[in-house]
Amino acid sequence: MPAIAETRDAVESLGQSTYKWGFETEIEMDMAPKGLTEDTIRLISHRKQEPEWLLEWRLKAFQAWQAMTEPTWAKVSHPPIDFQDAHYYAAPKKKPGPKSLEEVDPELLRTYEKLGIPLHEQALLAGVELPEGETARPPVAVDAVFDSVSVVTTFRETLAKAGVIFCPISEAVREHPELVRRYLGSVVPVADNFYAALNSAVFTDGSFVYVPKGVRCPMELSTYFRINARNTGQFERTLIVVEDGASVSYLEGCTAPMRDENQLHAAVVELVAMEDSSIKYSTVQNWYPGDEQGRGGIYNFVTKRGACRGDRSKISWTQVETGSAITWKYPSCILQGDGAVGEFYSVAVTNNHQQADTGTKMIHLGRNTRSTIIAKTISAGHSDSTYRGLVRMMPKAAGARNFTQCDSLLIGDQCGAHTVPYIESRNLSAKIEHEATTSKISEDQLFYCRQRGLSEEDAVGLIVNGFCKDVLKELPMEFAVEAQKLLQISLEGSVG
């Protein structure tokens, strides 16, 4: 079985270190002073040469944020966060316009190398133009976000030919203000929740995607996020708009260096899908989870929401969550158009002292809207993992359907797995089905694998991968392989 060999190799290749992305890149940074005031926001806005309307929008969010309190309903616990004790802007000092690999900051290049991005693509990542006639492989366009700013976006030419806009959101604000102004905050309003308001006030960069009418995006789009600087928070903002009949598949990956203190990551992702369009949004979240004693790690407090505005539009979220000390994340779909489809496939793995409270919201507004939720939760070590999901059928959602399945797997007797679904229906003809189970890895399955010569760790890996298969098969190919390895690595040391 190649899958087993692969996972075994992945673990062996790791040696002793369990988090291989834990290095730090020493690059000269341009940072805002610590603290958060209106002046910080003005500074961010000024650095990014933003128009007046965006500054006002940010200030409005900041005012709302000041009046809000942190949400406490999630099953996570952490010491209070001092929002004044962080830098809200950090950017690598960049020499303008590198033309060849030699001109790019070598530290930045080494970072990509360590992250396992092939050299050829590295050249692209660093913004070096390709010789004529040479096509890059694989055909994935990447937007790399380093701390607060987007460092580079690849394949823009190819995309532009198809009419697709894929660029840092800060650039989109300048180049396509009418689009950004129209859609920014239209799915997640500035005062939506505490962390979304904070993000709206201080967001620094992120990706912007616009796929015009009838265009099938010619390649997968991908954003790579990395928190690098110390004492910074990362607040990126992603906006994806897909017009009638268009479609796009978008991948998101993230890592951060190992540190003793906690760092905040509060992102907002907004998706807008028009008539007959589809958006597939895949995430492999691998922020630094903290060490075995639970020191350090990223607080991942993220608001992700998609609006299926048009009839028969479709939004599909797939996430593999293995990182972060604390995850607080509920990718949602608002199914407005008749016949709109929302999907949520999730694997959340927690080990050591990680805490995850994650799930989804499916709000059915239109007729014959459909949603599917498949959530797999795996807890090991001293961790706690919660699935929290809402399914709401509004009065006009005639004929709407939902199916939800949540399965939890406990590995060890010091962890917790929790399921908290909210089911609300106000329509007679809407149908909701929900089922959830909690169990441990069965002795029989383990015995069967061991009997055939697998080590206990490999056997667990195999069983866990099988447990998550329904979700992993939804991931694009490159991600599926990475995700399988990640699962194995995340659970290392949890058995035996």
Next chain:
Amino acid sequence: MNAISPAGVSAAAFLNRYTEEGNAVRAQAADLLRKAGLPRTGVEAWKYTSLRTLADVPFADAPAQPDGAAVEALLAEAVRAYALEEGLARAVMVNGRFVPALSRLPDGVSVARFAAGADLVPHDDVASALNALLAEDGLTLTVAPGVDAGRMALLSVVVAPDGVALSVHPRHRIVLGAGARLSVLDLSVGHGDYLNNPVLDVGVAEGGHLIHAKLQTEDPAARHLAVVHAEVGADASYDSFTLTLGAALARHEVHARLNAEGGIVHVNGAQLLDGRQVADLTSVITHAAPSCNSRQTVKNVLAGHARGVFQGKILVERVAQKTDGYQMNQALLLSDSAEIDAKPELEIYADDVRCSHGATVGALDADQLFYLRSRGVAGEEARAILVKAFLHDAVELMGDEALRAVLDRAVETWWNRKDA
């Protein structure tokens, strides 16, 4: 002095009502209410049910001597409608006070009147705190070890004079010794505008077996805010079914705790609602010992503009290995304006457990209706058959046959009245 003044629960007079008694539980309850106030939907445990409206009702103390004829009539009607057995032992509470003259106490059960010092057990939920603050009467029913005390009814009648809103806060306890058995029909009826806020503490010792069939048929204008706290010992069981038919606003809250190996808890129920009724069944089943078993099947049938709420939590503590927990909650919407809000929750800290829950929401199945109609069963009758079949799954779980028959008749009565 009003129980809940228009100024809300913060009114000093209300909170200090019994301070001179120096009872620690009352003081603690006052503290809790002072801090939390009446819950609104921002509080997670009250996400779907707000008690804020109670603060605007000028509740008066219940008169000790209500209209005797009205009480007799309500009792007679209940006996007739649910065909209660002739000679069934009963303890009758009228406007929150025990009335020996109307009661027939059973053999094998020792009955004691409420005493704040002995019978107030501290709890940390709001409805229990409200009761702890204002409880004046109630009964402690004790069954000695090894005694099978048979069946009895605990009847609550509240009659509010026209134009006056009453509040009553009875506090009961049921204590079963080792190996003791008892079946209780807990029936509440009433007339007028009132708040009934009964709290029941249940203790079942090793090998004991308590069946608790609750039938709530309060006046459509009334509010019902009940809490049961059950502590279940080794190989003991608390087998409950709650059928909610009455009250404008109702909440039945169960906190059951399995304290020793081999315990069994059943928290089943059904809510049949119409008009603008709101009813909430909330339960927390805590597995605090290994090898216990909990079962829960809850059904909602919602007509008119009714709103049904179900919140069920199974909490499995770290020590509770080999837990077997099952929870099923289903809702049937009979009208386009009805609403169901459900939150079935698993919180699990032990790994060697088998826990599952399921939930479904929908309308009557068109195929099933068609099947019946194609066999000559008229539309309305076909609907009745399907609704009763839907409820049957839950009602048949009631372990006491005679009490199951009472519940069946109550379902029948509700369905017929709904049609009328």
